[in-house]
Structure formats: structure tokens, C-alpha cells
Amino acid sequence: MKKNVLILGGTGFIGRNIVENLSGNDYNIVLLVRDSKKISNQYKTCDCISIVEGDIIQSELIESVILEYKIELVIHLVSNLIPSSSLEDFNIELSEVVFPTFKLLELLSKFNIQVVYFSSGGTIYGNVNDFIDENKSLNPINYYGYSKLMIENHIRFLNTTQKLSYLILRPSNVYGKYQRIEAQQGFIAVALGKFISNSSMEIWGNGEVIRDFVDVQDVTEGLRKLIETNVVNMALNMGSGEGNSLNEVLSIIENILERNIEVVYKNKRAVDLDRMILNIDKIKNCIDFNPKSLKKGINDFVEYIGEEVNGK
DSSP states (O other): OOEEEEEESTHHHHHHHHHHHHHOOOOOOOEEEEEEEGGGHHHTTTTTEEEEOOOTTHHHHHHHHHHHOOOOHHHHOOOOOOTTOOOHHHHHIIIIIIIHHHHHHHHHHHEEEEEEEEEOSSTTTTSSSSSSSSSSOOOOHHHHHHHHHHHHHHHHHHHHHHHOOOEEEEEEEEEEETOOOSSSHHHHHHHHHHHHHHHHHHEEESOOOOEEEEHHHHHHHHHHHHHHHOOOOOOEESSOOOOEEHHHHHHHHHHTSSOOOOEEOOOOTTTTSSSSSBOOHHHHHHHHOOOOOOHHHHHHHHHHHHHHHOOO
């Protein structure tokens, strides 16, 4: 029998990959979206996908969806912040995402429904000079990470007080299929966009900060395995377990595309971490999780972009 899953934030690039992965397996998927007109036609024609127009702030609507579609699992990807977001942005996030999520979690506790929450594998830990495991203290240095921590804490509180079943995933720097290369978020996607448009690439700092980059399809495949293995009530890092500097990433892209890019180095920002590499031993002990190399992942992303361009 198929599992009934409600996905919140399913129109972002991670969400789209999750929908694509799960819809090819034993799942009935319900997507809660703000504007159904922007949904891909492939979703509208798939028998295993139902689309409901609404917002996370509409708790009564979500309750009706849970009851009507007999939801057994909720995947929460909603966030409007990025690491450089301001206090004003954070205050909006509180009213539009954080507090509505608190209500949602209370609802899931009431109906004994598990939540999978996508947190942050970088900003929630703060600056750490070692491989970061899940036992490290949580010390976010920006509003994006702080908002994630608030929701994580409420999930753990409800698990203690109301037996809420949960899985918290802390992905590192995710990149790949469906990510927008014309946007300002996601270093690899932005870099590829600059290469394609023959524009200069801006880097905050000297480009030697270390990041853990993980392909989105490794994340979504890992999620499916965790669900099917029934891993619950823990927080798990999802990264590659390896670190690369931003300069190294650009070098890999230059080698793949066989041309150079102009780089403009700017003053480092206080909201940016110096080093972020996740320890992924814990998730490897739960499932078979072997992320692809950065070179392979970037090459796959480049091929996808090429197919998209040729398709248009």
C-alpha cells in the first residue's frame, strides 16, 4: 500500500527533486503550494500527485488536507531566509514560517503523524574548525540558522512532551538539478550561471573558506532510504563528508567547461562561516549513503543545464 505524504515547500529545487524521487516509488504525494499555476505540468498529469493551493499559515486548511488525504508523513522544506538575511527578514520569517510551523507541529502531534524537517547542516552549528558531527553544540551566527534552530528545538520539545515522531535532516551546501543558475543563492549554481553569461564571479573573502557540497540527488535518495528504513527521532547530517574551498570549486568548473572566469574578491561578511565539513558517519550507520564526488556532481549539473538549454 502506498504511503501518503504531504510536502510543504515542494516547488523549490530540493522539493522538486524529492517529488520526482518519491513519485516514482510507492508514495501518494500531496503538494501544498501558494500558486498552482506555477506548478509543472508533469505534476498535474501524475496520478500519484495531488495539488492543493494554500499556505503554511492556513492551519485549518492543512488539517483538512491531513484528514482528507489520510496523511502519514509530512516533509517540511519551507524557508524564506538565506544566510545574509536581515533582522527585518527574520521578523517576517517568524510570522510567516516559524510560528505557523509551531502550530503545524502541534497538529502533527495530535494526529500522531511523523515530520521530516529540513534544517541546516552549516549555519546551525556556527564556526567549527573540526568535522562537525550531530553532537556539536548549536551556535548559529545568522538569522537563517537561528530560525532553523528555533524549529528544531520545538520539534524536540514536542517529542518529549507529546511523543511527536520526527526526523531532522541537516544538509550541507546542496546543489544540482532544478537549481536556478540565475539566482543569487547556491555557490555552484551561481558560478555556473556566471560562466554561461560570461560575467565576473563575486566572492566574499579570499575564496579559501571551506564548504561541504552535496548533490541534491544524493540528498533525495538518502531521504527515501531513511523513510523506508523507518529511521526516526534523531538529527542527521547530510553532506559529502569532504571539504573544498570556493577557489577549488571554480577550478573544477573551469576544467569541465575548459575556460576561465574573472573573479572579483570582496570583503568577507560576518554572516559567512570559515569552514564547514559535516561528519556523515551517523547517517551511514543508518542507510547506504555514498555521495558522489564533487567533480562528478558538477559534471552532472552541467549536463542537466545543457539539456535544459537545448530543450528550450
